[in-house]
Structures are given as C-alpha cells and as structure tokens.
Amino acid sequence: xxxxxxxxxxxxxxxxxxxxxxxxxxxxxxxxxxxxxxxxxxxxxxxxxxxxxxxxxxxxxxxxxxxxxxxxxxxxxxxxxxxxxxxxxxxxxxxxxxxxxxxxxxxxxxxxxxxxxxx
Amino acid sequence: xxxxxxxxxxxxxxxxxxxxxxxxxxxxxxxxxxxxxxxxxxxxxxxxxxxxxxxxxxxxxxxxxxxxxxxxxxxxxxxxxxxxxxxxxxxxxxxxxxxxxxxxxxxxxxx
Numbered sequence: 001x002x003x004x005x006x007x008x009x010x011x012x013x014x015x016x017x018x019x020x021x022x023x024x025x026x027x028x029x030x031x032x033x034x035x036x037x038x039x040x041x042x043x044x045x046x047x048x049x050x051x052x053x054x055x056x057x058x059x060x061x062x063x064x065x066x067x068x069x070x071x072x073x074x075x076x077x078x079x080x081x082x083x084x085x086x087x088x089x090x091x092x093x094x095x096x097x098x099x100x101x102x103x104x105x106x107x108x109x110x111x112x113x114x115x116x117x118x119x
Numbered sequence: 120x121x122x123x124x125x126x127x128x129x130x131x132x133x134x135x136x137x138x139x140x141x142x143x144x145x146x147x148x149x150x151x152x153x154x155x156x157x158x159x160x161x162x163x164x165x166x167x168x169x170x171x172x173x174x175x176x177x178x179x180x181x182x183x184x185x186x187x188x189x190x191x192x193x194x195x196x197x198x199x200x201x202x203x204x205x206x207x208x209x210x211x212x213x214x215x216x217x218x219x220x221x222x223x224x225x226x227x228x229x230x
Contacts, residue, residue, distance in 0.1 A: 031216065033216075040206070040223070040225075041222070041223070042208050042210075042220030042221065042222060042223055043163065043208075043220060045216075045217055045218070048216045050216075055216065056216055056217070090162065090163070106151050106153075106212055106216075106218075107153070107165055107168065108153070108165065108218065109165070110155075110162040110163050110164070111162060112161065112162045113162055
C-alpha cells in the first residue's frame with residue numbers, strides 16, 4: 001500500500017463550526033505532515049509529527065489543532081476558522097530520518113487533500 | 120532558512136519537444152532536491168529526486184541535473200506528451216523535515 005488517504009475530499013464550514021480532517025497511511029512511515037496549499041502556490045508546511053510526537057509547528061494559529069492518535073493516523077481539528085483559511089489541506093508522510101545517515105530518506109508522499117471552504 | 124527560486128513560471132512546448140525548468144537555492148548545506156508534479160485538482164507527486172552526492176539522475180524521459188558550485192538544479196523532460204501538462208515544483212531540503220519549495224512552473228504541452 002503506497003497511498004496516503006485523506007477524508008473528506010471536500011468540506012464547507014462556517015466560521016463557528018468545528019470539523020476534523022483525517023489522514024491515514026499504511027506504509028510504516030513514522031513522520032507525518034500537514035501542509036496548506038493555496039491555488040497556484042506551493043504547499044506550505046504547518047505541522048510535523050515524528051513517532052507520534054509533535055516535532056514542528058510552523059507558528060500555525062491555534063484554531064488549527066493537530067493530533068496523531070497512532071503511527072498510521074493524523075487528524076487536523078478545525079475551530080473558528082476564517083475565510084482566508086480556505087485552501088487545499090494536504091497530509092503527507094515519509095520514512096523517519098535516522099540522523100546517523102548522511103543522506104536520510106526524505107521522500108515525501110502526499111495524500112489527495114481536502115479542499116476546504118470557509119464561509 | 121532556505122530560499123528556492125524557480126524559472127520560468129510558465130512554459131508552453133510543442134508535443135515532442137523538450138522542456139527545461141531551472142531552480143536555484145541559497146543554502147549550500149541543502150543536500151536533497153526533489154521534483155513534484157501536480158496535475159489540476161490532484162496531489163503533488165514525487166517524480167524524481169537527487170541528492171547532493173550525485174550530479175545527474177535519469178528516469179525514462181525525465182532527468183535532473185545538480186550543480187552544487189552554482190547552487191542550481193534543473194528538470195529536463197524529453198519527448199513531451201500532453202499528459203506532461205501540469206504544475207511542477209522543485210524543492211530543496213536541509214534534512215530537517217522542511218522542504219523549501221519553488222513557486223512552481225505551469226507546463227502546457229501543445230498537441
């Protein structure tokens with residue numbers, strides 16, 4: 001299985017709603033990521049989990065709350081979002097780096113994304 | 120942090136011709152350079168990558184070259200086909216989980 005699956009594919013929510021995005025991979029990857037992508041722009045890193053622990057938070061507003069329940073699952077909880085948060089949210093995974101390796105494997109596999117619209 | 124510049128922003132080629140996209144990076148410590156292809160409404164897909172200990176890598180019609188001295192790397196697509204039409208992103212990594220992406224190149228292959 002070389003897939004990263006995300007649900008839902010599309011989501012429309014109001015500014016007072018609470019919703020969650022879900023991501024699952026069964027490639028044995030121990031690093032999982034959330035990216036945000038605006039139309040015609042490159043993906044922007046939001047969060048990185050390594051071995052189920054939050055490793056990187058790129059100064060993301062607290063209205064976005066990540067969660068990694070186990071090594072295969074990654075969630076992104078959304079609350080009180082703004083219209084400017086409308087974007088494609090991409091989950092990704094990769095093999096965990098072994099720092100002893102000079103050139104650690106960093107191949108990043110993206111999910112198909114959730115297209116989020118905030119009204 | 121790392122800064123990656125990508126050119127051109129758009130590229131139109133006749134089917135069968137070659138396409139070349141160039142990227143420059145700022146941090147000489149970067150050691151991993153992947154290329155992603157993103158079709159409209161789809162996920163970014165890794166198409167080829169190269170590490171700093173290698174100067175060139177080829178996979179069928181796609182090749183990537185790296186010039187560490189000049190800090191630039193390029194994607195070459197030969198014998199382009201309509202299905203090569205997509206946005207292509209280059210990226211560079213300092214091995215800290217963070218990929219610094221270029222702004223993207225929209226490639227259109229004319230039939």
